[in-house]
Each structure stands twice: as C-alpha cells, then as structure tokens.
Amino acid sequence: MTQFTLLDILRNLVFATQWTVILSLVSFIGGGLLGLGLLVLRIGGGRIFAPVVRVYVELFQxxxxxxxxFLAFFGLGLFGIDVPPWLAAAVALILWTAAFLTEIWRGCVEAVPKGQWEASASLGMSYVEQMRHVVLPQALKIAIPPTxxxxxQVVKGTALTSIIGFTELSKAGTVLSNATFQPFTVYGLVALIYFALCFPLSQAARHLERKMNVAHRH
Amino acid sequence: MTYEFDFAWLAGYWPVFARGVAMTIRLILVGGVLGIALGIFCAWGRALGPRWLRPLVALYVELIRNTPFLIQLFFIFFGLPAAGFRLNEVEAASLAMVINLGAYSAEIIRAGIEATPRGQFEAGASLALSPLQTFRHVVLIPALQKIWPALASQVVIVMLGSAVVSQIAVEDLTFAANFAQSRTFRAFEAYFLSTAIYLALAILLRFLLLRLGDLLFPHKRGAR
Known part of the structure; x- marks a missing residue:
C-alpha cells in the first residue's frame, strides 16, 4: 500500500489542473466565437433570427x-456516437459560455449612446461601416471588464464536468480524497488552486472596470 | 437518428419528481432567506462595520466568489466532518447555499450601499437617528430597492446551481432524474424533463421575487 504525502497530493492536483485550464480555454474561446456569431444575429438578425437567439440565451441562462x-452527454449519444466525457463537456460549456457572452456583449453594444449611431449615419456611413468604425470600437472597450x-464563471463551470466523468481538478480531488481519506486537506487544496486560477481574473476585471469608470468621469 | 423518445415510464415516476421539486424549493427557500440575511450583515460589515471585521468579510467574499460551488459543497460535507463538524446531507447543502449566496449578495448589496450619497448618513444623524437606525431606514432599504433585480437574479442562479447537491445524495430534482434514468435507462428523457422543470422554476422564482420586491418597496412603483 502506497502512502500519499502532502506533496504527492499536491502534485496530482496540479497535474489535473492542466485539464481545467485547457477546458476553460477551449470553452472561453469557442464560446466567444459562437457568441460573436450569435451577437450579430441578435443585433442585425431582424424578426426571424433575433428572437431565436433570445430564446437560446433564455434557455441556457x-x-x-x-x-x-447531462443533455449533451446523453443527447449526443442518441446520434449513435460513443461520446467521451471531454466532448460532451466541451460542447455544453461552449454553448453555455456563448449564451452568456452574447447577452453581456449585447448590453455593451446597446450602451453605446444613440447619438453615435445618428452622428455616423449623418456622415453617410452604411450599417456595416457604422458598426466597424463607430459602435464596435466603443462597445469593445465597455465589454472587456465584464468579459x-x-x-x-467559465473556470468554475468546468468543475461540473467532473460529474459526467471528465478528469479535471475536481474529479482528481474526489479520487484523491477517496484514496487518502483526507477530504479536509484535499478539498481545501482544490479550493485554493481554483482560487489561484480565478482570483487574478476577478481582480483584473475589477481593475479594468475601475480604470474605465475613471475615464468616463472625465 | 433511430432513437424513439418514450415518456410513458413517467407515469410511475412522477412522485419521485414531485419530491425532488419539493426538496429543491425547500433548499432555495432556506438558502435564499438566510443567504440574503448573511449578505446584508456582510455588506454592513464591509462598508460600515468595525475596522477588524472588514478584511475578514473581504476574505470570505473573495474565497467564495473565486471557487466553484461544487467544491464548497464537498468541503462542507466531506471535509468538515474530519475537523469534527458533522452535518447531514440536507444541512450541508443548505449551509453551502447560504454561504454561497451570502458572499454574492454581500457584494451586490454593498454596491447599493455605496451608491447612497454621504449626505444621507449626515441627514440621518441630524434627525437624531442612531447609527443602526440610520443604516436600516436611510441606507439599507433604499440600497435593497436599487439592487433588488440583481439580487433576484443571483437567487435564481443559486437555485440552478443547487442541481449539484444531488452529488452528496440530497434527493432534489436532479437526484430524481438520476434515479429515474438509472431505473428506466431513459436518460435523455429524464434529464430533458428535469431541465424543463428547472426552467419553469427559474421563471416562476424570478417572477415571484420581482413581485416581492414591489411589495417590500412599494413607493418604487410610481418612480418606474
């Protein structure tokens, strides 16, 4: 019988953390791209596509x-594919991330004052030119802190993929906790690793927000 | 796709789902009320409380907001008994939800408190209100009024997040779906049904909370 030292536990957890990081990146980038597409449909999609995107966002939120x-895991299986947990995890997280980012970014586009649209229209710009040169650059600046x-939320969301059997930080924590009978230490360490991943991000978001508010006051 | 959907099995399982829904509602009632109460206390502690309390509240809020709910739940249910603090699964789930919502609502309510102009405090003091009276009547109520929609959204998020308490064997709505699918092998249908129920619960809870906001803060209605 092998004994786990604290260092062994930590090494295993850090090793599993790479999957949390990879899945977070895949979800964030994939969700961002899909979210961008949905945003275009939501803003410029007219009467057919805009409501579809709205329902999509509503369903996922x-x-x-x-x-x-669960639905991605068992739903993809209905097509007769053997679904590995990582695939279901990535698909569900990308769809989920896209829904939230679309909604966040829509708010940012709408936060651009109406006068900006009118001013650019009075310069004879087309819809695409207005978007490209006037609205999106401003919306992008507003969008960075909430994004x-x-x-x-994405990093924390990946923890749930352990439940459908994807081996990332949370799953490694459960396995190690069962193997070592030291749940207090193991889950404490798992929490600290998540904190180390998330805290810099939330601090950065707060810092960016504060910086932007200062710029707005002038 | 040759799969045929079959919901006929449901006839025998609706009591399981009904019990699951009841548990989910019970959890969010306890979690919602106590969580917001904890959030109010922490918001007070961080914005206006004694100096030693402020960093403690900040630490609590940051720890909870930057770790997954699932790990908080596991730490409370599996980790704390090792430190001599034993809870059954429903107590652990309720405690985790209270602690989680407490941290998020503290931040939301603090934002409302900080939006209160300094002059309001001074006005309260000049009316000979005690600091606690000023906090309650002049600061807290208008702050809650301002941030109530955000708070309602957070309660709904916590309700949806409570789906993971099935992982420590709390017999909630997700547990009902897990149970049904393990007996009928109709996994997709079971989760489809529970997802639809969660959606209905989320819409209903949001509606009720916003109505509650109108009732608690009646003079806001005219302003809108």
Whole structure:
C-alpha cells in the first residue's frame, strides 16, 4: 500500500489542473466565437433570427449547467456516437459560455449612446461601416471588464464536468480524497488552486472596470 | 437518428419528481432567506462595520466568489466532518447555499450601499437617528430597492446551481432524474424533463421575487 504525502497530493492536483485550464480555454474561446456569431444575429438578425437567439440565451441562462452537461452527454449519444466525457463537456460549456457572452456583449453594444449611431449615419456611413468604425470600437472597450469577469464563471463551470466523468481538478480531488481519506486537506487544496486560477481574473476585471469608470468621469 | 423518445415510464415516476421539486424549493427557500440575511450583515460589515471585521468579510467574499460551488459543497460535507463538524446531507447543502449566496449578495448589496450619497448618513444623524437606525431606514432599504433585480437574479442562479447537491445524495430534482434514468435507462428523457422543470422554476422564482420586491418597496412603483 502506497502512502500519499502532502506533496504527492499536491502534485496530482496540479497535474489535473492542466485539464481545467485547457477546458476553460477551449470553452472561453469557442464560446466567444459562437457568441460573436450569435451577437450579430441578435443585433442585425431582424424578426426571424433575433428572437431565436433570445430564446437560446433564455434557455441556457434559465437551466442548470449540470443539466446541459447531462443533455449533451446523453443527447449526443442518441446520434449513435460513443461520446467521451471531454466532448460532451466541451460542447455544453461552449454553448453555455456563448449564451452568456452574447447577452453581456449585447448590453455593451446597446450602451453605446444613440447619438453615435445618428452622428455616423449623418456622415453617410452604411450599417456595416457604422458598426466597424463607430459602435464596435466603443462597445469593445465597455465589454472587456465584464468579459474578463465572466471568464471566472467559465473556470468554475468546468468543475461540473467532473460529474459526467471528465478528469479535471475536481474529479482528481474526489479520487484523491477517496484514496487518502483526507477530504479536509484535499478539498481545501482544490479550493485554493481554483482560487489561484480565478482570483487574478476577478481582480483584473475589477481593475479594468475601475480604470474605465475613471475615464468616463472625465 | 433511430432513437424513439418514450415518456410513458413517467407515469410511475412522477412522485419521485414531485419530491425532488419539493426538496429543491425547500433548499432555495432556506438558502435564499438566510443567504440574503448573511449578505446584508456582510455588506454592513464591509462598508460600515468595525475596522477588524472588514478584511475578514473581504476574505470570505473573495474565497467564495473565486471557487466553484461544487467544491464548497464537498468541503462542507466531506471535509468538515474530519475537523469534527458533522452535518447531514440536507444541512450541508443548505449551509453551502447560504454561504454561497451570502458572499454574492454581500457584494451586490454593498454596491447599493455605496451608491447612497454621504449626505444621507449626515441627514440621518441630524434627525437624531442612531447609527443602526440610520443604516436600516436611510441606507439599507433604499440600497435593497436599487439592487433588488440583481439580487433576484443571483437567487435564481443559486437555485440552478443547487442541481449539484444531488452529488452528496440530497434527493432534489436532479437526484430524481438520476434515479429515474438509472431505473428506466431513459436518460435523455429524464434529464430533458428535469431541465424543463428547472426552467419553469427559474421563471416562476424570478417572477415571484420581482413581485416581492414591489411589495417590500412599494413607493418604487410610481418612480418606474
């Protein structure tokens, strides 16, 4: 019987953390790209696509992420594919992230004052030119702090993928806790590692927000 | 896709789902009320409390907001008994939800408190109100009024997040779906159903909380 020292536990947890980081990045980047596409449909999609995106956002924000993971895991299986947990995890997290980012970014585009649209229209700009040169650059600046802030939710969201069997930090914590009978130490360390991942992100979001508020006051 | 959806099994399982829904509602009632109470206390502690309390509250809020709820739950249910603090699964789930919502609502309520102009405190003092009376009537109520929609959203988020308490064997709505799918092998249908129920609960809870806001802070209605 092998004994786990504190160092062994920590080494295993840090090793599993790489999967938390990879899954977070995949979800954030994939969700960001999909979210951007949805944002275009939400803002410029007219009467057909805009309501579809609205319902999409409503569905993903109004149901538990855990259920979305289960439905992705078992739903993809209905197509006769053998679904590995990482695939279901990535698909569900990308769809979930996209819904939230679309909604955050829509708010940012709408926060650009109406006068900016009118001013650019009076310069004879087309819709695309208005977006490209006037509205999006301003919306982008507003969007950075809440987007960075949401990345914390993505990192924490990956913890749920342990439940459908993806081996990341939380799953490693459960396995180690069962092997060592030291749940207090193991889950304490797991929490600290998540904190080390998330705290810099939420501090960065807060810092960016404060910086922007200062700029706004002038 | 050759799969045929089948919901016929449901007939035998609706009591399981009903019990699950009842547990989920019970958890969010306890978690919501106590969590907001804890949030008010922490917001007071951080904005206006004694100097030694402020860093403690800040530490609590940051620790909770930067770690997953699942790990908080596991730490309370599996970790704390090792330190001699034993709870059953429903108590552990309730405590985790209170602690989680407490941290988030503290930040939300603090934002409302900090939006209160300094002159309001001075006005309260000049009316000979005690600091606690000033806090309650002049600071807290208008602050809650301002941030109530955000607080309502956070309660809904915590309710949806409570789906993971099934992992420590709390018999909530997710547990009902897990149970049904393990017996019927109709996993997709079971989770589809529970997801639909969660959506309905989220919409209903949000509606009720916003109505409650109108009732608690009646003069806001005219201003809107």
């Amino acid at each position: 109004g149901t538990p992420l855990l259920m979305q993971l 960075v802030g949401f990345s914390v």
